[in-house]
Amino acid sequence: MANERVDKCWLPFLIALLCLNSALEADAISAFERQEKDRVHRLPGQSFDVSFAHYAGYVTVDEEAGRALFYWFFEATEDPASKPLVLWLNGGPGCSSIAYGLAEELGPFHINADGKSLYLNPYSWNQGANILFLDSPVGVGFSYSNNSQDILSNGDKKTAQDSLAFLNKWFKLFPQYKGRDFYITGESYAGHYVPQLAQTIVQSQKLTGGKSINLKGYMVGNALTDDFHDHYGVFHFMWGAGLISDQTYKLLNIFCDFQSFVHTSSHCERILEIADNELGNIDPYSIFTPSCSGSVTMSMNKLLKRRRSAGKLGEKYDPCTEKHSTVYFNLPEVQKALHVNPSFAPSKWETCSEVVSENWKDSERSVLHIYHELISYGLRIWMFSGDTDAVIPVTSTRYNIDALKLPTVTPWHAWYDDGQVGGWTQVYKGLTFVTVRGAGHEVPLHRPKQALTLFKAFISGSPMPTLSVHADS
Structure with a gap:
């Protein structure tokens, strides 16, 4: 009789457990089916096979407004189940992570000069991690909104909130990555996006107690950080490199030192135009490499607002990769392969959206306070240049780091790649700084091999490699 009563007591629990297991299995099957809908099987112009799976599609971050962000996700080349998850963001504001980070920097697929075929990047970052590229905010790349006002009201705060909403929903789509070590990386105006998103994640999890996003750290390159120090460093660098005159250098420091990079004064804009004329037809994003012939030179004011570049260093330098991307991602067959919704596909896909950049609302003048907050939180934080x-x-990045007033752990020293100096590095308490020798604004584009070495050191928490043996020949 006693055993019968125990069995009866346990019966509801067992039924509930079976129901729960069934629900979990159904959720897992549903997630798998949704993943398979986003799987990219083969791309137009792809003449080679790959060992990794990749997926592309949309995540709706606001159901009421119909606001959806476009992503492209690449599993690691080997054993993705053991590798961390890394999000990459490009800046602008208004520039596509697909156009830059993926298609000409650290992604597995790069575009040939014909704009119709692909080649495999031997230094893709998915050799060390699972890499997620996100076009953010709406109006950038293939990301869209049913509400046209959304594209006219983007800013730092909204971008961080939508990116967090994206991540929370993406982890439901890919539950196998929930709780995985997670890092955020990016460059240029993503110097705002990356720490702001990291801060938003940390603050959200403090309020909700959520653990699905296991944020371990972030890394930014040639990053917009603090308007005063960034401007001062730009003017100092251009003058020191012999690109502008003494008089222009003095005027830039007078009229532009406290200006926002997004919203400049008329006085500052006039001096920037003078600086532009003095620079001549060079690529300011990579001052020692040729610019793309036939390109219209952009004013220095617009250059300072749009944090991107065009160019590729490989066996043969090609400064026109942006043009190749514009051709490729406008091909209907490419958009179909990437599951781009034809109802919301842009009439003309662009690497950067002028509408987004020109209507940008809030832009923090400095994110240095976020560094202090997240250093104390214990995140791994790296800056590279x-x-x-x-x-x-x-120079801008060094002024920013100096303003943080962090104690030095490992003094300034060279790091090496195949016996040659790859750059220099210094480790501070809470932050590591790395320079990459000979690289322009897009480090993985100009120095892909060294950039992969940098990335692997970052995700492993290892110091940059040094030349341990000096052999006499």
Whole structure:
């Protein structure tokens, strides 16, 4: 009789457990089916096979407004189940992570000069991690909204909130990555996006107690950080490199030192135009490499607002990769392969959206306070800088780091790649700084091999490699 009563007591629990298991299995099957809908099987112009799976599609971040962000996700080349998840963001504001980070920097697929065929990047970052590229905010790349006002009201705060909403929903779509070590990376105006998103994640999890996003750290390159130090570093670098006159250097420091990079004064804009004329027809994002012939030179004011570049260093330098991307991603067959919704596909896909950048609302003048907050939280934080970039140069980043007043752990020293100096590095308490020798604004584009070494060191928490043995020949 006693055993019968125990069995009866346990019966509801067992039924509930079976129901729960069934629900979990159904959710897993549903997620798998949704993933399969987003799986990219083969791309137009792809003449090679790959060992990794990749997926592309939309995540709706606001059901009422119909606001949806476009992503492209690549599993690691080997054993993705053991690798961390890394989000990459490009800046602008208004520039596509698909156009830059993926198609000409660290992604597995790069585009040939014909704009119709692909080649495999031997230094893709998915050799070390699972890489997620996101076009953010709406109006960028293939990301869209049913509410046209959304594209006219983007800003730093809204971008961070939508990116968090994207991540929370993406982890439901890919539950196997929930709780995985997670890092955020990016460059240029993503110097705002990345720490702001990290801060939003941390603050959200403090309020809700959520653990699905296991944020471990972030890394930014040639990053917009603090308007005063960034401007001062730009002007210092251009003058020191002999790109502008003494008089222009003085006027830039007078009229532009406290200006916002997004909203500048008329006085500052006039001096920037003078600086533009003095620079001549060079690529300020990579001052020692040729610019794309036939391109219209962009004013220095617009250059400072749009944090991107065009160019590729490989066996043969091609400064026109942006043009190749524009051709490729406008092909209907490419958009179909990437599951782009034809009802919301842009009439003309662009690498950067002028509408987004020109209507940008809030832009923090400094994110240094976020660094202090997240350093104290214990995140792994790295900053890197290509040392031939005149748009957000190494001098700007060094002024920003100096303003943080962090104690030094490992002094300034060279790091090495195949026996040659790859750059220099210094480790502070709570932050690591790395320069990449000879790289422009887009470090993985100009120095892909060294950038992969940098990335692997970051995700493993290892120091940059040094030359341990000096052999006499």
